[in-house]
Amino acid sequence: MRPALCKERRWYHELSYASHGEPTDVLSFQTTSDDVNHDPTDENLVHVKMIHSPWNPADINTVQGTYPSPAKSLGIKDNLSAESLYFSDRWVAGSEGWGRITSDSKNLRKGSLVAIGTPGLGTLRSSLWIPESSLLVLSEEILGISGPAGCSLIQLGGTAFRMLSDFAPLQPGDVVVQNAGNSAVGLMASQIAASKGISMASVVRRGSRSQDEYDELVEYLLSKGKNSLVIAEEDLDDKESLRRFQAELKQISVSNELPKLALNAVGGASVKALIRSLENGGTLVTYGGMSAQPVVLGTPQLIFKDIRAVGYWHSRWMIQQSHEQKQEMVNILSKAVLDKSIECPPVKVFPLKNVEEALHWQSSQGSIRKKLIWDCQEI
Amino acid sequence: MRPALCKERRWYHELSYASHGEPTDVLSFQTTSDDVNHDPTDENLVHVKMIHSPWNPADINTVQGTYPSPAKSLGIKDNLSAESLYFSDRWVAGSEGWGRITSDSKNLRKGSLVAIGTPGLGTLRSSLWIPESSLLVLSEEILGISGPAGCSLIQLGGTAFRMLSDFAPLQPGDVVVQNAGNSAVGLMASQIAASKGISMASVVRRGSRSQDEYDELVEYLLSKGKNSLVIAEEDLDDKESLRRFQAELKQISVSNELPKLALNAVGGASVKALIRSLENGGTLVTYGGMSAQPVVLGTPQLIFKDIRAVGYWHSRWMIQQSHEQKQEMVNILSKAVLDKSIECPPVKVFPLKNVEEALHWQSSQGSIRKKLIWDCQEI
The missing domain is CATH 3.40.50.720 (NAD(P)-binding Rossmann-like Domain)
Structure with missing residues (x-):
């Protein structure tokens, strides 16, 4: 068990599900002490405290069981030793989001704003241990300019960017x-x-x-x-x-x-x-x-x-491309947000624990819809 | 008018149509003296006496008007100065076939067995003037080994070959x-x-x-x-x-x-x-x-x-590729016929003038069908 974890006794929370179905039926807020779980021994794993995670259509379909898990269909489990990443035995929802590095890390700076660059790991959680190679570094200013909306930049902006670039x-x-x-x-x-x-x-x-x-x-x-x-x-x-x-x-x-x-x-x-x-x-x-x-x-x-x-399946691209190529795309998209040539779609933020309220709001929107963003920090 | 044409007063014949429709309704055998027509002045044009031409499904659809003319949709007319190629004011059916060079030619040997390498020019005719660059040279032995069936090698074999090579x-x-x-x-x-x-x-x-x-x-x-x-x-x-x-x-x-x-x-x-x-x-x-x-x-x-x-549209490939690439493909296919690794499908040959009999035979075949090949020489 990592001493740091024991000293700073924290509560870990997540939105997760034990069986597929409608999110309103199967998704629930879980909270636990985070020191009862796996202690990763791989020194390349870093600890990330999540800040925001978006609720993309693919996340809903994944919970419903109609969208294949990138982890499963693209063989990602073998590479990432998934067991060491998860505090939970349930499936954690969400596939992208950003957070801050809170452990010492070989190549990355502690405190850096990072996006989860490997899809399918479950991002609707307060924290996770994750290999450095799965993290994409973001400029600190982006949080100020885009607000929580920026956490969906990689899946949304990335999908759009690649389709306009690669075909x-x-x-x-x-x-x-x-x-x-x-x-x-x-x-x-x-x-x-x-x-x-x-x-x-x-x-x-x-x-x-x-x-x-x-x-x-x-x-x-x-x-x-x-x-x-x-x-x-x-x-x-x-x-x-x-x-x-x-x-x-x-x-x-x-x-x-x-x-x-x-x-x-x-x-x-x-x-x-x-x-x-x-x-x-x-x-x-x-x-x-x-x-x-x-x-x-x-x-x-x-x-x-x-x-x-x-x-085009952006999750496939994210899993198959090199870290350099992903980081390069993130840099281009970040720059576009910073110089205001692109603006993330409007969002509304809900804390993870307000899952019922959030899903109800989401299903009752009008003509110009806002994206639901989860605040992974609050408890 | 070319002296050669005048001296050797020949009859020109073709299967052609003046309007689209079922081949049995609109296709007819036309015959005329070939010296009343255009005299090509372009010295790159050579005279080819056609031997055989196949009756491919695309040829039927072209007569019906449901298959686009490669000449028209791929802008081939501009390149080939089509007017000088045609003896007829009607549309001549057929899109591939082989024949023999009967005029002097800059780069090709008089008497050579050649395939018409540009689709859409109308091949169900006794002869045509055609640019050298549209001709693909065939080994003389192929006529002996494949018989008339070999005249369909480029469209059939070419389609199959390219699909297996390029995708x-x-x-x-x-x-x-x-x-x-x-x-x-x-x-x-x-x-x-x-x-x-x-x-x-x-x-x-x-x-x-x-x-x-x-x-x-x-x-x-x-x-x-x-x-x-x-x-x-x-x-x-x-x-x-x-x-x-x-x-x-x-x-x-x-x-x-x-x-x-x-x-x-x-x-x-x-x-x-x-x-x-x-x-x-x-x-x-x-x-x-x-x-x-x-x-x-x-x-x-x-x-x-x-x-x-x-x-995949083989006509497009044939029009867009260089002469070298087309000749290379023909060489590969010819070699495969000569060494018997491929054998052209079974055929039955009809002279152009027996158009009614041929089309009737074609529509009344049984389970393992034969391909109709036109003999362009007979009259």
């Missing part, structure tokens, strides 16, 4: 098209695109919104989201409006071309509009399936239009 | 899965795979075949097709049989892995089985859509299984 040879002046423009990743994507001189056109569902609510959403996506064009999916139903949309897309592209890249988090009918908006040889990247409808590709689109459909 | 890092000992294993391309693919030490597993439709007919087909695909495994699509309906199929696929792979590559010419339900047979990170290449059903990809297959769906 199509984009140049300033190009245009990209996406659905779910009002999702957190969609908002980050349009801002990151703008910071690279790339225009974003967002397709959003009007759904049951009133005209006022819809106008407010469009205004929000154009201003805060920095989109160049926003269109309702429902307005792309007929060929004529689709042609008009294509003409507008070409107009906002410097080279008068359709997008080479489309980002899909929805599936179904919405994908049809995205594919038709793509230039020959374009790429459709799928990172979510909100509609629960699959991605349907006509054979002529594949063969003659040369459309390529791929998926 | 996945295949090694000897790997396994590839395909549907339409009994199609002409499917047969070439399994033979080419075998010649590279790669096993092919073919999914075929049992359909309305009797057990005897089905057994005969399987035997044919295993022996002549050199498949390692043949299974009926209908036998992959339930999870248990799919699991058995996956186990068999792993067993015939040296590394005990599922295929990295799947070739799809069908679409619909058949694609579902292919995708489920793929290793994580695998690629589905679509080159046809016989079922007229689209390619459906579940979001989890894209994101978590990292399946990539692309299309």
